[in-house]
Amino acid sequence: MDGETPPKRLSLALRHNKSECFSVLPICEPTTPTSCVTPLVEDEFDFLSFDSLTFEEHKGLTGCHKEIYVDELLKRPIPNSLVSQKSPSINFSFSNESSDSYEKGKSTFPKIKMVKRKVTKKDYKIGPKDKPLNLKNLKRIVFAEKLKESPFRCPCQKIEGQFCCFNAQEWINNLNAIIIKKDSFGLEIGIMNKINIEKYLEQKEVYESILKSSHDRSDSSSSSGDSFFGDLSKKKESVKTQILKDIPRTFSNLDIFGYASALQKLYRILYSCFIYDHQLGYTQGMNMVAGALLMHTEESIAFWLFITLLEDYDVRDVFTNTHESLKKHCVCIEKLLQHYHPVLANHMKQNDIRAEMFASGWVLSLFCCVIPAPFLHSFLTRFFKKKWSAFYSVCLSILAYLEPSIMKINDLPDFFEIYRELKLDQDFIKYEEKQYVDNEHVMDSLIKWRRILKNSETNYRGISSQLKKLRV
Amino acid sequence: MEKKKNKKVFLKVVIIGDSGVGKTSLIHRYTSTRFLQDFKPTIGAEFSNKEVVINGKTVVAQIWDTAGQERYQSLGISFYRGADCCGIVFDRSDHSSFENLDTWKNAFLKHGAPKEEGTFPFLVIGNKSDLDDGSLVKERDAQQWCADNGNLEYIETSAKDNTSVEEAFTKLIEKGMEREKVNLVELPDRMSQKNKTVNLQRDVAKDVNRKPQKKKCC
Numbered sequence: 268m269d270g271e272t273p274p275k276r277l278s279l280a281l282r283h284n285k286s287e288c289f290s291v292l293p294i295c296e297p298t299t300p301t302s303c304v305t306p307l308v309e310d311e312f313d314f315l316s317f318d319s320l321t322f323e324e325h326k327g328l329t330g331c332h333k334e335i336y337v338d339e340l341l342k343r344p345i346p347n348s349l350v351s352q353k354s355p356s357i358n359f360s361f362s363n364e365s366s367d368s369y370e371k372g373k374s375t376f377p378k379i380k381m382v383k384r385k386v387t388k389k390d391y392k393i394g395p396k397d398k399p400l401n402l403k404n405l406k407r408i409v410f411a412e413k414l415k416e417s418p419f420r421c422p423c424q425k426i427e428g429q430f431c432c433f434n435a436q437e438w439i440n441n442l443n444a445i446i447i448k449k450d451s452f453g454l455e456i457g458i459m460n461k462i463n464i465e466k467y468l469e470q471k472e473v474y475e476s477i478l479k480s481s482h483d484r485s486d487s488s489s490s491s492g493d494s495f496f497g498d499l500s501k502k503k504e505s506v507k508t509q510i511l512k513d514i515p516r517t518f519s520n521l522d523i524f525g526y527a528s529a530l531q532k533l534y535r536i537l538y539s540c541f542i543y544d545h546q547l548g549y550t551q552g553m554n555m556v557a558g559a560l561l562m563h564t565e566e567s568i569a570f571w572l573f574i575t576l577l578e579d580y581d582v583r584d585v586f587t588n589t590h591e592s593l594k595k596h597c598v599c600i601e602k603l604l605q606h607y608h609p610v611l612a613n614h615m616k617q618n619d620i621r622a623e624m625f626a627s628g629w630v631l632s633l634f635c636c637v638i639p640a641p642f643l644h645s646f647l648t649r650f651f652k653k654k655w656s657a658f659y660s661v662c663l664s665i666l667a668y669l670e671p672s673i674m675k676i677n678d679l680p681d682f683f684e685i686y687r688e689l690k691l692d693q694d695f696i697k698y699e700e701k702q703y704v705d706n707e708h709v710m711d712s713l714i715k716w717r718r719i720l721k722n723s724e725t726n727y728r729g730i731s732s733q734l735k736k737l738r739v
Numbered sequence: 740m741e742k743k744k745n746k747k748v749f750l751k752v753v754i755i756g757d758s759g760v761g762k763t764s765l766i767h768r769y770t771s772t773r774f775l776q777d778f779k780p781t782i783g784a785e786f787s788n789k790e791v792v793i794n795g796k797t798v799v800a801q802i803w804d805t806a807g808q809e810r811y812q813s814l815g816i817s818f819y820r821g822a823d824c825c826g827i828v829f830d831r832s833d834h835s836s837f838e839n840l841d842t843w844k845n846a847f848l849k850h851g852a853p854k855e856e857g858t859f860p861f862l863v864i865g866n867k868s869d870l871d872d873g874s875l876v877k878e879r880d881a882q883q884w885c886a887d888n889g890n891l892e893y894i895e896t897s898a899k900d901n902t903s904v905e906e907a908f909t910k911l912i913e914k915g916m917e918r919e920k921v922n923l924v925e926l927p928d929r930m931s932q933k934n935k936t937v938n939l940q941r942d943v944a945k946d947v948n949r950k951p952q953k954k955k956c957c
Contacts, residue, residue, distance in 0.1 A: 509808060512759045516779050551758070551808045552782045588810050623817045627783030636782050678749070680799050683786035690785070 664723030756828035758807030815850025824915035
């Protein structure tokens with residue numbers, strides 16, 4: 268292996284799309300700028316033109332999205348559709364030459380060699396012995412993502428020459444705090460007057476320096492054997508694994524999150540956030556919030572908005588190990604509900620429906636796993652303006668909307684049904700309006716959410732002063 | 740209303756295990772007989788119901804789907820307590836999720852604080868059996884772990900292929916019902932008064948958890 272150029276470290280994750288296709292998601296070290304990632308493969312046949320590729324074995328991505336490791340992928344028989352449509356004389360096999368030298372902990376990766384050769388009947392027989400292969404069930408493997416220009420953008424109104432859409436601009440306008448950023452080592456890494464579109468490039472630089480610092484530190488950690496850095500690198504691995512598990516599951520119903528580049532951006536944001544704030548690490552739910560921001564802005568702005576939410580909007584406490592403020596928020600919701608809707612509150616109490624049951628998910632994702640995508644930005648705008656009182660007002664508005672059905676229930680399982688239905692809306696409603704104009708169910712959900720959000724704005728105007736009273 | 744009181748049994752089933760092992764998919768498969776590819780990570784907890792008839796009794800199983808990330812274990816107090824049975828899921832193609840079974844079981848006992856620590860009905864579920872490439876967690880190893888941890892029962896499933904999913908949940912619910920028979924003999928009486936098991940569970944939780952609960956609520 269000596270003397271060879273160091274292999275490109277690419278991990279492959281295959282994201283399963285609705286159209287029964289797989290696209291390849293190369294996940295690189297976050298330091299690699301997106302533009303430097305070589306498009307892995309143009310399509311299934313270009314894949315063959317690589318003589319050899321080196322892959323990092325990655326156990327990170329499991330979960331609901333099907334992941335196939337490269338070697339596994341190559342073991343698979345050719346999909347039927349592929350054979351019938353194109354030349355049947357091309358197939359690939361693989362030889363795992365260096366499998367002996369591959370040991371856990373060492374930085375050599377199994378080398379996979381691809382050789383073109385003819386298809387034989389044998390190829391169809393590889394697979395679990397006792398299970399006859401049903402070629403119809405095999406997924407077609409397509410490597411679609413080219414990582415050129417990202418089609419990843421929201422359908423919101425755009426402002427010429429800006430790096431975010433109209434809605435995100437409004438978020439930024441709401442930020443007035445002066446932000447002095449320190450990394451977890453106490454070093455000042457950037458001083459900024461609010462997130463400012465004019466200073467966009469400067470901020471981008473700081474963001475990239477954070478990305479870069481992650482790389483430098485990881486190098487020193489492996490060589491020095493210092494226990495502090497040892498712990499850190501251990502934590503780093505677990506954070507990485509968890510993020511990789513979650514990003515393919517973030518807004519997976521939205522087309523704009525179907526692109527590898529979008530997921531890669533999300534990965535970089537979440538990972539930089541960990542580098543920026545080691546103590547916090549990564550908590551599920553952060554992916555949803557960061558994803559919601561990323562829908563509307565450029566990567567580095569999304570990162571700073573996310574950090575601002577964490578630091579200046581008391582969102583950080585929600586995501587800590589002990590979820591400190593979760594209890595607090597639940598108590599607030601219960602008290603406010605008692606104040607604004609006493610009948611409903613009593614009925615829920617009687618049925619033992621506690622706020623921590625239904626509101627945990629809401630708090631831990633800032634509603635980003637409940638409110639359908641087309642409405643998320645308007646909620647976030649209000650959150651950036653009014654902080655948590657905006658959050659509470661939406662909670663109340665949702666419960667008030669559900670009041671007629673909640674009043675009918677007389678045990679917990681009935682409530683579960685109502686709660687589940689509410690959560691399903693996000694999966695149904697896509698961003699692209701064309702897709703739902705003729706679907707009655709989706710239209711109903713849209714009207715419902717429009718009403719909920721409107722009511723939350725109009726019906727609870729005095730909520731912040733009420734909140735102060737309740738806290739005393 | 741009247742018939743509900745006496746005939747239905749309410750059971751709280753809690754499903755725990757590492758992130759991405761397929762807890763939500765299993766539950767989804769069981770409650771709506773579909774397999775969903777596109778999914779989001781469970782944040783906090785989610786709930787489903789399933790009404791089944793077991794041994795002539797109508798049982799409403801409230802299935803609590805919990806978040807798999809380790810740091811969510813601290814929320815267990817809210818979600819685990821009052822459970823009648825618990826399914827610990829691991830991904831057979833992910834050995835680390837198997838190694839974490841200990842952590843999950845202990846976290847459940849610690850935060851859920853069921854009355855009978857030694858005999859609480861657990862079911863260990865090895866999911867994703869469809870990914871068989873020879874490197875899955877072996878049945879023998881899983882059985883061994885179960886034997887070492889109080890003779891728990893073990894079942895292998897695949898939410899994707901719908902292998903043994905129904906069976907797993909049926910087993911789990913049966914276990915929960917057995918426990919109820921042993922421990923909560925006065926259930927029918929209490930239920931007719933209050934019309935739900937939840938209050939009962941609350942009583943149990945109160946006994947065990949009174950102090951920590953108070954601390955949390957201030």
